[in-house]
Amino acid sequence: MRAVVFERPHQWAVNEVPDPHPGPGEVRLRIVVTGVCGTDRHLLAGGFMARYPLIPGHEMVGEVESVGDGVEGLAVGDLVAADNTVLCGHCEYCRRDQPLYCQNFYSLGVNGPGGFAELVVVRAEKCFPLGNLDPMVAVMTEPLACAMHGADVLALRPGSDVLVFGAGPTGLLLSQLLLHGGAARITVAAPSEHKLELARAFGVDETVRIGRGDLTEALPRLRALAPSGFDVVVEATGSPDLLAQAPALTRIGGTVLVYGMADAEDRVPFSPYEIFARELTIKGSFAQTHCFDRSLLALRSGRVRTEGIVTDVVALDKFDRALEAVSSSASVKAVIRP
Ligand SMILES: [Zn+2]
Ligand SMILES: [Zn+2]
Structure with a gap:
């Protein structure tokens, strides 16, 4: 598959990389749209826990393309917003019910492979079906x-x-x-x-x-x-x-x-x-965990409005345009559509 790869600070490319495969309890998504945010610029500059080489992109909406063993409640063809956070469950903070402070915080698109790619593998329980919500609205699920x-x-x-x-x-x-x-x-x-x-x-x-x-x-x-x-x-x-x-x-x-x-x-x-x-x-206030369901509900009801926020829809190999949009005052938000 093709993916944006941050190779080292200030250096990125669109590369051909091996397709990821879903293990037990995981699904593979074909990315429909992934939002670009200021964090991606920090990551490219070498900040915020970046681990290279990195496939960035943490605001992911995709279509379930294949499912690993033991996955229930998701079927091929489902459109989902994927929560990018992976919590270890056994560190000091996970064990005292403060999972956002997980000491092994693993975040797809930050220190694990994310959604500026054609495919991404995520845990099934981190997928939230869109129902009839437009993916271009659902791409705001993570920021919201x-x-x-x-x-x-x-x-x-x-x-x-x-x-x-x-x-x-x-x-x-x-x-x-x-x-x-x-x-x-x-x-x-x-x-x-x-x-x-x-x-x-x-x-x-x-x-x-x-x-x-x-x-x-x-x-x-x-x-x-x-x-x-x-x-x-x-x-x-x-x-x-x-x-x-x-x-x-x-x-x-x-x-x-x-x-x-x-x-x-x-x-x-x-x-x-x-x-x-x-x-x-x-x-x-740092990032989020366990907020996706409320966020989707607010987007579905229209209580939180998003029209006009996405100003730039960019293909993978035009990633430079998306980066420009993040820092430009003319743009509000860019999204990648592989
Ligand atoms: Zn973000
Ligand atoms: Zn933990």
């Missing part, structure tokens, strides 16, 4: 599952005034969950007018145009919106510069949610006195 976990972590107090930095796929999905999860008002701040327009179409109350990682011009508007600060500030872009400004925009007793992925080397200066004296809470 991550947002679902973010909403779990945040445990938003109903009536909260929320500011979200970022209107990429992640910001747009998480904002909608918080909007329907009891926020009194959601403000989304991002540099691209086109993405802010999408945010408004999805129902957010206020949008504020900011610079890339820069709030200089937007600060008066943000302060005018919430003179005492926002109850919750979500950083969903991975920018350390935006995160550095989040505490000052948070109300006394409020919460900052670190949702976007920064580089491991990034540092953010903040005032411990401010965290102490204003009793701020800082929370982190």
Whole structure:
């Protein structure tokens, strides 16, 4: 089969590689569509647990093409969204019912073979049938599952005034969950007018145009919106510069949610006195596990909307175009259709 292979940091190719074969309890999927996300860029740069050579792609939708021994409840031809996380079940955290912190965290498309390929092998129990959901909507299942976990972590107090930095796929999905999860008002701040327009179409109350990682011009508007600060500030872009400004925009007793992925080397200066004296809470949200069923339900019901998020549909051998789309402000999300 053909697959995108990250060979070493900053070097990738589309290669002919051996077809994977499903073992007991596994199925082989023919990839229908796999989403490209910022994590893939971090992986290509050598960050975030990357193990080379790597077939990336962790937001996978495929058609069951063959099943291994002992697989029940899935048949050839079923369309499924595949949860890319594989948990060991026996480490310290798996044994204390905190599987997301699995010390042997294995994630297809991150440190195991993923979905920028014609075929992928996944555990049968990680496959969630789409029913009649359009695969181009279902490709948002994994990012929305991550947002679902973010909403779990945040445990938003109903009536909260929320500011979200970022209107990429992640910001747009998480904002909608918080909007329907009891926020009194959601403000989304991002540099691209086109993405802010999408945010408004999805129902957010206020949008504020900011610079890339820069709030200089937007600060008066943000302060005018919430003179005492926002109850919750979500950083969903991975920018350390935006995160550095989040505490000052948070109300006394409020919460900052670190949702976007920064580089491991990034540092953010903040005032411990401010965290102490204003009793701020800082929370982190990393990936997801066990959130796929809720995510699919929200996509099926239309409670979380996705129209307009996928802007670029790219073939495997045009992977460079997908990478460009991830960093371009004109694109929102690229997907690979092998
Ligand atoms: Zn992703
Ligand atoms: Zn484990």
